Structure formats: structure tokens, C-alpha cells
Amino acid sequence: MLHTKSESDITSLAPSSPSRSPKRPVYYVQSPSRDSQDGDKSASMQPTPSFNSPMESPSHPSFGRHSRNSSASRFSGIFRSSSGRKNGRKRNDKGWPECNVILEEGKYDEFDEEKGLTRRCQALLALLGFVVLFSIFCLIIWGAGRPFKAEITVRSMVVNNFYVGEGSDFTGVVTKMMTVNASLRISVYNPATFYGIHVTSTPINLIYSDIVVASGQLRKYFQPRKSRRTELVSIEATKVPLYGAGSSLDAATNGGFKVPLKLEFEINFLAPSISSELDLDDEEGDDMEGLEELMALDEEDDLQQKPQGGHHEKPSEAEFVSKAQRIVLELNNDNTKRAIDGNEYVLVLGYTPWCARSAELMPKFAEAATALKELGSPLLMAKIDAERYPKVASTLEIRGFPTLLLFVNGTSQPYTGGFSAEELVIWARKKTGVPIVRISSDAEARHFLKKHSIFVVGLFEKFEGPDYDAFTKAAEMDNEIQFVETNNAETAKHLYPDFKPTSLFLGLVKSEPEKYTEYEGIFSTDGILQFLDDNKFPLTTVLTELNAAKVYSNINKLQVLIIAETDDFKKLVEPLQDVARKFKSKIMFIFVDIREENLAKPFLSMVGLEESKDSVVVSFNYSSSLKYLLESDTTPTSIEEFCSGLLSGTVSPYYKSQPIPDNKNMSILTVVGKTFDELILNSPENILLEIYTPWCITCETTSKQMEKLAKHFKGLDNLIFARIDASLNEHPKLQIYDIRSSFPPWRSGLSSEEGINRQFPERDVKLQTFSSTTNKKLDGCSVIHNSGNEVDDYPTLLFYLADDKTNPIPLPTKSSTKELAALINKNLKEHSREIRDEL
Known part of the structure; x- marks a missing residue:
């Protein structure tokens, strides 16, 4: 029965009841x-x-x-x-x-009906959504399973260097040898709709007459879907023997004809999967460990290719270079820091694909890497494409190309050695703690002679004492020549056939006409180093892009350059050897091929003979910054007399000059080197001289001001206006040091004094002296008058007073024409007042 409850029964809470x-x-x-x-x-x-x-x-x-x-x-x-x-x-x-x-x-009936309808709609939508998603999934699977073929197009192949010369293969057979370096552009298009691809390739071989003459390798990369990518592959080889029909290949200086060449390679494409992505990540994380694995694979391939008889053909030079390049670690944005921080010694080559000198150095760098690996060197050889990874290159302070930097425990130091594979190995071993090689047997000596063409051999009874200490210290300080020590007289005889039995001996071995040179001085570090500096170069050095820095670094001698055609130099080379031997310790003789414009033209421009096709003999003196020109016929006798005059001081310095111009009826006189004395120093008039260069940007404005001033002061008889082109004219009273033409004309690829000195800090002493006055503007230069007046930049205005030609007054080139006219009037009035006071 339902009982009624009052309001208080419902709303009140008894004290004893639990809290609610x-x-x-x-x-x-x-x-x-x-x-x-x-x-x-x-x-x-x-x-x-x-x-x-x-x-x-x-x-x-x-x-x-x-x-x-x-x-x-x-x-x-x-x-x-x-x-x-x-x-x-x-x-x-x-x-x-x-x-x-x-x-x-x-x-509730109406609500039940509405809910039932809603549930049926939801079920129908869910089914429809499932069908759509399943269809999309099937479409993806179908699209991914379609056999898309990537489109490969060879865009171009540019040959950067091509040389053919006489030589012999590893068996001693005389044949033509070819060295080539080319850049191959391959375009790859991935038409796949859903997936990117991993792209790899077999070695890319350049074939002529069934001979693999060059080889390269396309690096592995990932290409996204529906994309096109162009890859640049370096195809190169050094000294490849041309057998059979290949011997007909030659380098044509003029004209020539088309040569059939074939590119042979295979490109593989792999769609990504979970396992492959994991493998790629592991590979990227273990770059350094992968080097050993690659070499093991190479050795395994060699064993598999070896016939049962045990004899197999030696791999071609191109195949050897291709394998050697795999030893060199390719740096990128991800592995550079890990490689440098994780290894005690890392030698990094900074290069760009378009740089010809980089292309010439890379095979030698790879060959050196192979040799160092065989010797068990702890040095890691790596390279970085500065064009592809500019930020990494900038972080490593790579500015010019090619640049070599050694990292020791993460700290960089410049490379100061030579650029052949042998010189790279020697320098690297010395920097990693092996300055001297010890040879104890004839077998070791024979093996050593196969790989080294220049070295120093020292014979000691015991590897201790002051003489040995001087020898060891000299080995550590020298960066170019391999030092060898032995305590076996027979081994020393094998290394140095002219050896005379003695208990203490030191000699230099070279692969030149002057092959053996014995040290006859007291054993001291300085004495040994000076001996090497006097004798390490051939009697006549052939200048190349790779040895240019080494040649320019020899600043202790006069340098006499013979710039001529190769055929003309061959007629001089034998008698020139005798002349060079007479002046060996005081003069360095250098041959420059006049056809090599990168090497010859800078020297020719310094004597005003840029367009010369005849042989030119010119000398440079580092200590006095003077140059000398042989102005007679180029013969061994004239060269010998020229060298004797250089040492005795009877040869006058050479100052280049344009032909003497006709200044008749000219408001502004044109001064050249030959007329500087007559028109400037010996003239009784006051002269305002404009010094300019054709490449000077602001010189045009000053030249227009000069024309206005000449017109303004036309009626003044004691004032003459003149100008001189400093790039083509020189005079001892107007010494112009221009970073564009200063000697040596080292083309390092760097555009600043800092970069030049960073690569060769101990050696480009004179270049540093020349460029030290150009710190305000890289394309400027300094005009240094013998009185000590210095002007910072081009153009320069010098006001020569009639009675004081030794102390010209510099006028500001940034002044207006009116201000310059006022300055000229002021100086003329003060000068005339001084004359009246004296009278």
C-alpha cells in the first residue's frame, strides 16, 4: 500500500542518517x-x-x-x-x-521507429565505406604491382681531359697509354604512381674497340614517385694500355675525326620494403665498417673469376681505379661529422664535378687510398662533393677546388704535400706517425723500388746517436720525400747502386738523369733539409697543374722559365741539362708548354707577351721581386750567358711597356713604360697623372673628370694632364704590385689572401707580401712609389710638381671635378709662392 509522505519526510535529513x-x-x-x-x-x-x-x-x-x-x-x-x-x-x-x-x-513508439531508421542508415554507410576503402586498397596494390619501367636517358658526356702517349703495360709490353676524365649526365625518370625506387647500377664502362678505356660508378640513391632526376657520373682512367685496334687512337690537336665509343652499364631499380629500408639505415650508420666489407667482396670476386689453373688476367686500369674509389668514403650531410669525430686521422678531398684539376686528382687520391690500406695505415680517406653538399663543405672550410685537409682528432690542418699518388702516401704516412721506412733485406728493397721513384736512404750501424737523431728529425720535418733507413750495406747498395762502403751514408735517389746524389756535409737537421731543397727537383722541371704549388714554393732560388712548344723544347733539353747542372744550387729551370694557357699565359702577361707564339725565357727573383727577360734568341749558349748575368747582376730588370704612342694634338698624354722618364720625371712642367687599369670599375668616372679638367686648364702652359695603363706598363719609379699578375700566378681556386695562405701558409711568402697591400679590395692593387707614398686602390691621381718629381702629391679620386680643380689651383699657387719666397 502506498503511503503518503509529508514534505518534511522527503526533504529533511535525520541527524542520525548518513550524510548525503x-x-x-x-x-x-x-x-x-x-x-x-x-x-x-x-x-x-x-x-x-x-x-x-x-x-x-x-x-x-x-x-x-x-x-x-x-x-x-x-x-x-x-x-x-x-x-x-x-x-x-x-x-x-x-x-x-x-x-x-x-x-x-x-x-516510446515514435522514438523506437526513429532509432531503428538511424541504425539502418549507419549500417548502410559503414558497408559503403568499407567497400570504398577496400577498393582504394586494391587499387594501390594493383598500381604497385604494375611493371613500371624507369626511363633512362644519357644526356651528355663531356671529356675534360684526354691524353694519349707512349708507355708500357705491367708486363713491359710497349704500347700507347691513355688517360681520360669525362663527366657523364644520366637522366632517370620514375613513372611509378605510388612508390619511389632505390636506384643502383653496375660499373659504367666506356669501351673503345672492345677495350674498357674508362670506368665510373653511379652512386646509390632513392628517387620519389613521378619524378625525374639527373645524375652526374665521373668516368675516368689513368694510363690504360691501348692494345690492337686501340693503338690507332690518338689526340688530335687540330681537327680529327669521330671515334666510335660505347657506354655499357646496367641500372637496377628496387621498390622499397620494410626490410630494405632497415638495411639502408644500417648501411648509412656503418659507412666506415662497410669499406672493409667492400674490399672483401672485391677479393671474393677476384677469387671467383680466377681460373682453375691459378692464373688470371690482371684487371684493367679502369677496373682498378673503380675498385680503388670504393675505398674512399663519400661524405654527405649525414655521415660527415660521424666520420671525422669517429676517426683519429681523416684526409678529406673537397672537389666539384666541373673542376678539371679535381678530376685529374681523384684517381690519384683513390690510388693512394688503396696503397695506404695495404700498408695498414689508420688514415681514413674521404671526399666531399662541395657542389652537392655546400653546407658541409663550408663547415669544413673548403673554398677552392680541389682542397685537401687532414683532420687529426677532429681538428683540421692544411695539406702541404705533392699531388701524385706516391706523394700523397708519403705525406699521409709522415703525418700519421711513420716518417721513416726501415728496410732490412734485398727482397724488401726490391719491393720498395717498385713503388717509389724518389727517396732518401740512410745507412747507420745503429739506429741511435746524434747523426741518426738529425736524420730522424729531418724526416719528420720534410713532407715530400720518403726516408729509408737500413743497417745492411748490401741493402743500401741495392737501393743506391753508387754506394761506397762506409759506416755512415746518406744519399738522394731520383728517377731523373741525375739519379744519385750523395750528401757530403755534416749530419745535421738543417744541413740535410738544405741538401734536399737543392737537389729534390729534376735538373729541368716540367710545370703542371698538380706540381705548380710545389714549384712555386721553392722561393730560395732564382727561377728561369722556358716557355715554348714541346717540340722546340726537346731540341734544347739535352744541352740545357748541362747548363742546369752548373747552376743547380742557385737556379731552378722550369719548362712550361706554351699551349697550356692556364700555365703559360699568366707568365707571358707579366712580360707583356700574351700573344707570343715564339719561345720565351723569363726569370723571376723572389728576394727582389724583379723579373728578367732574355731578349736574344733562345739557344743553350744564350741561356747560359743569361743565367751568368743574373747571378753577377749584369742583366737589367725587365719592365713591360706598350709601344710608344703618338701624342700629337692630344689634350691628355698617353704615357707608357718606355716614355715615363721623358714625359713625367724629366719634364719641366707640372703633371697630373692618372693611373688606371681596364678592369677597374670606377676608373671611367675619373677619366671623364680628367677630360673636363684638361679642357678647363687648357690655357695654362705649365700644367700637363697624362694617363698610364698600369696593367700593361711598368717603371722602376712606379712599382705596381697587382694580385692579378703577381708572381707566382697560382690558380688555387681561392679568391682571397686568407684562402691562399690557408692552403700553403709556409710557402707563398712572396704572394702574401704582394697581396698584403690589397686587403681593402680583392680586385684592387696598391701603387707604391719609391718615396714611400702609398695609394690604396685604382684609379690613382698623382700630381707631380715641376721642381719635385720624386714626391708626387696624391689627389682624392672621390672628389668632384670642381673640388679637384680647386686642389690643383691651390697646389700651383703654393708652389709658385714658394718659388717667389726663395727668389
Whole structure:
């Protein structure tokens, strides 16, 4: 039976009852006939006040369960109790501030119908979405499974260097030898829609008459989908023997004809997978460890290719270079820091694909890497393409190309050795703690002689004492020549056939006409080094791009250059050897091929003979910064007399000059080297001289000012205006040191004094002296007058007063024409006043 409850029964909380939440949901059940006038049902219940009922209608609370089939309706709400408040219920406080749900029992049919429809729509959409996603997945699988073939196009092949000469192969058979370096551009297009590809290739071989004459390797890379990429591959080889029909190949100086060449290679494409991606990551993380693995694979290939008889053909030079290049680590953005920090010694070659000197050096660098590996050197050989990874190159301070830097425990130092494979090995071993090779037997001596053409041999009874200490210290200080020590007289005889039995001996061996030179001085470090400096070069050195730095570094001697055609020099070479032997310790003789413009033209321009096709003999003196020109015929006798005059001081320095011009009726006189004395120093007039060069940017403005000034002062008889081209004219009273033409004309690829001195800090002493006055502007130069007046830049204006030609007055070139006119008037008036005062 349902009992009625008063308001206090519902809302009050007994003190003994457990504490309850001030907000509690309460269900109210009301009769369907609440709106009727049925008094019996209404009278049996105490109506709840309107302010306590959320519906403001008679109802009763119920905490029990109600059947869904009941005729009653229900609503829910949260009742807020006023218990616990300090002053009881606040005014107008209602117990039911909100009503969340009001549902009428028995009226759920319309909601059930709507929910059923919604569920059917959701199921249909889910099925449709599944079909769409499955179709897309199948499309991806179908697209990925299609046999896309990448498109390969050979864009171009540019031959940077090509030489053919006489030589012999490893068996001693005389044949033509070819050295070539080329750049191959290959375009690869990936038409795949969904996946990128990993691209690898077999060695790219250049074939002529079935002979592999050069080889290169396309580096492995990843190419995204629907993309085109152009790769540059260096194809190169050094001294490849040309057998059979290959011997007909030659280098044509003029004309020539087309030669059939064939490129043979295979490019492989691999779609990425989880395992391959993991393998690639592991490979990238273990670059240095992979070097040993590559060499092991090479050895395994050699063994597999070896016939059962045990004899196999020696690999071609191109194949050898290709394998050697695999030993050299290719640096990139990811592995450079790890390689340098993780190895005690790292020799880095900075290069660019378009640099011819880089291309010429790279095979030698790879050959040196192979030799060092065979010797067990701890040095890691690496290279970095500065064009592809400019940020890495900049971080390593690589500016010119090629650049070699040695990193010792992460700290760099410049390379100061030679550029042949042998010189690279010698320098590297000395820097890594092996300055001397000890040879104890004839077998070791024979093996050593096969690999070294120049070396110093020392014989000692014991490897100790002051003489041996001087020998050891000299070996450590020298960076170019391999030192050999032995305590066996027979071994010393094998290395140095001219050896005379003695207990202490030191001699220099070269592969030149003057092959053996014995040291006859007291054993001291300085004495040994001076002996090497006097004798390490051939009697006549052939200048090349690779030995240029080494030649220029020999600043202790006069240098006499014979610039001529190769055929003309061959007629002089034998008698010239005798002349060179007479002046060996004082003069260095150098041959420069006049056809090699990069080498010959800078020297010819320094004597004003850029267009000369005849033989030229010129000498440079480092100590006095003077040059001398042999102006008679080029014969062995005239060269000998020229050298004797250089040492005795009877040969006058040479100053280049343009032909004497015609200055008749000219408002501004043109001065050349030959007329500088007559028109400037010996002239009784006041002279304003403009010094300019054709490559000077601001000289044009000053020249226009000079023309205006000449017109303005036209009626003044004691003032002459003149100009001289400093790039083509010289005079002892006007010494011009120009970084563009200063000797030596070292083309290092660097455009600043800092870069030049960084690569050769101990050697380019004179170049540093010349360029030290050009620190304000790289393309500028300094004009240094013998009185000590110095001008920083071109153009330069010098005002020569009539009675004081030894102390010209420099005028500011940045002044306006009006200001220059005022300065000229001021100097003329002061000069005339001084004359009147003296009178």
C-alpha cells in the first residue's frame, strides 16, 4: 500500500542518517488522471507544494522501481537541499532548479521507429565505406604491382681531359697509354604512381674497340614517385694500355675525326620494403665498417673469376681505379661529422664535378687510398662533393677546388704535400706517425723500388746517436720525400747502386738523369733539409697543374722559365741539362708548354707577351721581386750567358711597356713604360697623372673628370694632364704590385689572401707580401712609389710638381671635378709662392 509522505519526510535529513550529497536525483510518479477531477485519488495524497515540484502539479515521490507498462509517467531532476546553510533556505530558493528529462511512460513508439531508421542508415554507410576503402586498397596494390619501367636517358658526356702517349703495360709490353676524365649526365625518370625506387647500377664502362678505356660508378640513391632526376657520373682512367685496334687512337690537336665509343652499364631499380629500408639505415650508420666489407667482396670476386689453373688476367686500369674509389668514403650531410669525430686521422678531398684539376686528382687520391690500406695505415680517406653538399663543405672550410685537409682528432690542418699518388702516401704516412721506412733485406728493397721513384736512404750501424737523431728529425720535418733507413750495406747498395762502403751514408735517389746524389756535409737537421731543397727537383722541371704549388714554393732560388712548344723544347733539353747542372744550387729551370694557357699565359702577361707564339725565357727573383727577360734568341749558349748575368747582376730588370704612342694634338698624354722618364720625371712642367687599369670599375668616372679638367686648364702652359695603363706598363719609379699578375700566378681556386695562405701558409711568402697591400679590395692593387707614398686602390691621381718629381702629391679620386680643380689651383699657387719666397 502506498503511503503518503509529508514534505518534511522527503526533504529533511535525520541527524542520525548518513550524510548525503546535496544534489540527488529523485523520481516522481504521477497518475494519468492528475488533471481529472477524481477526488478520491487526489484526496488520498497530500499534494506537494508547487515550489517543490518541478512540474508544479500534484505528484508523489517514489524511490522504487516502476514498470514500463505502468500507466504512470515519470520525470527526473536534481534536488538541491538547503540543509547545511547558515541561515536556512534563501528567499525564492527552489528545490528543483533544472529538469533534465521528462518522459511519458507508454509513449516510446515514435522514438523506437526513429532509432531503428538511424541504425539502418549507419549500417548502410559503414558497408559503403568499407567497400570504398577496400577498393582504394586494391587499387594501390594493383598500381604497385604494375611493371613500371624507369626511363633512362644519357644526356651528355663531356671529356675534360684526354691524353694519349707512349708507355708500357705491367708486363713491359710497349704500347700507347691513355688517360681520360669525362663527366657523364644520366637522366632517370620514375613513372611509378605510388612508390619511389632505390636506384643502383653496375660499373659504367666506356669501351673503345672492345677495350674498357674508362670506368665510373653511379652512386646509390632513392628517387620519389613521378619524378625525374639527373645524375652526374665521373668516368675516368689513368694510363690504360691501348692494345690492337686501340693503338690507332690518338689526340688530335687540330681537327680529327669521330671515334666510335660505347657506354655499357646496367641500372637496377628496387621498390622499397620494410626490410630494405632497415638495411639502408644500417648501411648509412656503418659507412666506415662497410669499406672493409667492400674490399672483401672485391677479393671474393677476384677469387671467383680466377681460373682453375691459378692464373688470371690482371684487371684493367679502369677496373682498378673503380675498385680503388670504393675505398674512399663519400661524405654527405649525414655521415660527415660521424666520420671525422669517429676517426683519429681523416684526409678529406673537397672537389666539384666541373673542376678539371679535381678530376685529374681523384684517381690519384683513390690510388693512394688503396696503397695506404695495404700498408695498414689508420688514415681514413674521404671526399666531399662541395657542389652537392655546400653546407658541409663550408663547415669544413673548403673554398677552392680541389682542397685537401687532414683532420687529426677532429681538428683540421692544411695539406702541404705533392699531388701524385706516391706523394700523397708519403705525406699521409709522415703525418700519421711513420716518417721513416726501415728496410732490412734485398727482397724488401726490391719491393720498395717498385713503388717509389724518389727517396732518401740512410745507412747507420745503429739506429741511435746524434747523426741518426738529425736524420730522424729531418724526416719528420720534410713532407715530400720518403726516408729509408737500413743497417745492411748490401741493402743500401741495392737501393743506391753508387754506394761506397762506409759506416755512415746518406744519399738522394731520383728517377731523373741525375739519379744519385750523395750528401757530403755534416749530419745535421738543417744541413740535410738544405741538401734536399737543392737537389729534390729534376735538373729541368716540367710545370703542371698538380706540381705548380710545389714549384712555386721553392722561393730560395732564382727561377728561369722556358716557355715554348714541346717540340722546340726537346731540341734544347739535352744541352740545357748541362747548363742546369752548373747552376743547380742557385737556379731552378722550369719548362712550361706554351699551349697550356692556364700555365703559360699568366707568365707571358707579366712580360707583356700574351700573344707570343715564339719561345720565351723569363726569370723571376723572389728576394727582389724583379723579373728578367732574355731578349736574344733562345739557344743553350744564350741561356747560359743569361743565367751568368743574373747571378753577377749584369742583366737589367725587365719592365713591360706598350709601344710608344703618338701624342700629337692630344689634350691628355698617353704615357707608357718606355716614355715615363721623358714625359713625367724629366719634364719641366707640372703633371697630373692618372693611373688606371681596364678592369677597374670606377676608373671611367675619373677619366671623364680628367677630360673636363684638361679642357678647363687648357690655357695654362705649365700644367700637363697624362694617363698610364698600369696593367700593361711598368717603371722602376712606379712599382705596381697587382694580385692579378703577381708572381707566382697560382690558380688555387681561392679568391682571397686568407684562402691562399690557408692552403700553403709556409710557402707563398712572396704572394702574401704582394697581396698584403690589397686587403681593402680583392680586385684592387696598391701603387707604391719609391718615396714611400702609398695609394690604396685604382684609379690613382698623382700630381707631380715641376721642381719635385720624386714626391708626387696624391689627389682624392672621390672628389668632384670642381673640388679637384680647386686642389690643383691651390697646389700651383703654393708652389709658385714658394718659388717667389726663395727668389
